[in-house]
Amino acid sequence: MRKKYVMAPGPTPIPAEVLAEASMPIIHHRTPQFQAIFKAAHEGLQMLFRTKQPVMTFASVGTGVMESAVANLTSPGEKVLVASSGHFGNRWKDICQVFGVQAELFESEWGQPVDPEEVRKRLKASPDIKLVFTTLNETSTGVVNDIQALAKAAHEAGALIVVDAISGLGAMPCETDAWGIDVILSGSQKGFMIPPGLGFVCAQPKAVEKTKTAKNPRYYFSYDKALKKLTEEKMPDTPFTPAISLVIQLKKALEIIKEEGVENVWKRHAGLAKATRAGVEALGLKLFAPKAPSAALTSVIAPAGIDSGLINKTFRDTYGISIAGGQGKEKGKIFRIGHLGYVDGSDVLLGVATLEMVMHKVGHKVPLGTGVKAAQEILLVENL
């Protein structure tokens, strides 16, 4: 017997009461009963996005809503800047290329955040760029970008900023309205604590205005259609059938988040991340992103001579815990421990204790209990 745990930066663990919602009989979406659920979920989304704007919900995973931003905001031939700090940031460029958009890629060293000063310079050098795509939490490297500073740099150049907050939203401060994020998007299997299958997008009026002249094609992901249904009728609605069971789970999960309070949720993630990093470093392991480490996951460099895939596999096959490996050019070199969504101090204790066990199994002996002690000290201070 071996219990199963998910400690990945998505999908994340789901509270039992949220899982239970999906086992209730299906209801039709064009009913007052579902409309009330959708309205409550929508208010919860506005709370988590920290916005007064409508938040669109699509039946899609994160990449679909990334594509939606390109399709709704750009025209073929347009020049844009992609400010990337890794695998998912680079995806913006791939999508732009498919849509005939000229994406200038500015990629930070992996493990480092994007430097807002550099973005400012690039925008000054290319005054025809009026759109910047970037990432809040780069899941592939465990780095957080300074979105407030990046938004400022974009706005100074008269550009709009589009932020992939798929794995970051809910785990760390992100102020859609206060920071002036023009378009922000996220996905359900991350800080939302529900299964994958929903994508969310919030666009400020200026961005909505830009969609009106943007020529790239979109139908399923049309912001115009989605916003009309969301705002022009008595009850918020969707243009096409919503993913009913996931929306019902979303409503429930957002109630749990509301009860804790969004700022407390951020604080919890920050504390758990700090404890995880302390545990990892106490074992003599090196953090991959020490400069701007994510509150959602901790990326760790595998000891010399050990393939990080083996660490990953041992976590999973010997101890029943799904963590994540390296992606793109860091495949085999780093491993990533998620502490995102429905996680608390117990998860960190278990994660760090298991990391010590795994290190022994893969032949990299560490002093047992040392990482746990370091994590405990932080958790005690943070009351987690």
Place this chain on the structure above:
Amino acid sequence: MRKKYVMAPGPTPIPAEVLAEASMPIIHHRTPQFQAIFKAAHEGLQMLFRTKQPVMTFASVGTGVMESAVANLTSPGEKVLVASSGHFGNRWKDICQVFGVQAELFESEWGQPVDPEEVRKRLKASPDIKLVFTTLNETSTGVVNDIQALAKAAHEAGALIVVDAISGLGAMPCETDAWGIDVILSGSQKGFMIPPGLGFVCAQPKAVEKTKTAKNPRYYFSYDKALKKLTEEKMPDTPFTPAISLVIQLKKALEIIKEEGVENVWKRHAGLAKATRAGVEALGLKLFAPKAPSAALTSVIAPAGIDSGLINKTFRDTYGISIAGGQGKEKGKIFRIGHLGYVDGSDVLLGVATLEMVMHKVGHKVPLGTGVKAAQEILLVENL
């Protein structure tokens, strides 16, 4: 206390054992455990699609996979034929327009199927058309199109045929390979007996060939990416995070379908539809689509002077049963009773008996029990 029932042509009722799957703890998608589930689900999809080709799964509802067909198969300026028999057929034209495709719309009278002879004539008159979009089961009117004949007409003209089988697949004969359907797509909340949020697409090699020269943009819905992940590795996989919980439910639902046998599932739907029609007609009500009635739903004309919305509302608010109203130009004029997916003779008995009650409530007295008797006679003969 009033029990709730869904008798709509989507979402459809979900077996309790399929609902229960969604309340199991989430698992990570990049694990041997999930890969085995995805492989089994994929084999089930091939069974239901009656194909040896790979069947792609997207986190999306039906409209998204309709868009995927246009995005993957067409180029701006291309001429295509849309053979429509109602609201959802016409959606093909809307999507084509967004993608700069010149769609010639041939729309049958609502309530009538598309005449394959007419399609043949149109293709002869426009030999530059090499792509036909149509619908297996037109949900808005309750009509079934003769896809075998339409495919033949398209192929005679050297054109490919794309079939929206969203609400039809699983409820009625549809032979992807044997009829030579070049592209066929469906959605999860219909014959599949799971919640909305998955879209499926199967493309024959000739259609895959056409995607290679098709210039419209696609990334999230790229067939090239999806097919590579589905076929080029040891285990079938997806390019982006799958909607894990829905895929797990899909696997379970397809096991239930396999146990009954696909042809028996078709036969059951045909018998239930026949019994429903007999019940409706015995009450003196007129069928909206008597010529080619669907096995998935029965569309009925509301008696003169009665808004079909009131019938719909009375079903729902007084008797706890969600049926469907008219769409587009039939709004207020027809109502639609679904018998799709997880339905049996008991559902038909309840549906027809409730229809009698509703008719009394809305002031259109019918002889109580008469419809039920007519339905019972069919169910006895059909052993349902």
